Amino acid sequence: MKATVNEELCVGCGLCVDTCPDTFIMEEDKAKIKANPVPTGSEDSCKKAKEECPVEAIIIEE
Numbered sequence: 001m002k003a004t005v006n007e008e009l010c011v012g013c014g015l016c017v018d019t020c021p022d023t024f025i026m027e028e029d030k031a032k033i034k035a036n037p038v039p040t041g042s043e044d045s046c047k048k049a050k051e052e053c054p055v056e057a058i059i060i061e062e
């Protein structure tokens with residue numbers, strides 16, 4: 001599974017980092033991807049982060 005963040009949309013709320021810290025990291029008030037592919041065991045929390053993102057900035061490719 002591969003995750004990307006659309007930085008144009010990201011509002012830097014930090015929710016994805018709280019939900020899936022193995023995949024997302026905050027840098028300069030934007031979420032960045034820390035690990036690609038998404039680490040085994042973090043796939044469900046990564047999907048949850050995608051669902052929770054208030055601006056739908058997270059894209060997941062299976």
Ligand code: SF4
Nearest residue numbers: 010011013014016053
């Ligand atoms: S949840 Fe969405 S808006 Fe919030 S930091 Fe993550 S990518 Fe950005």
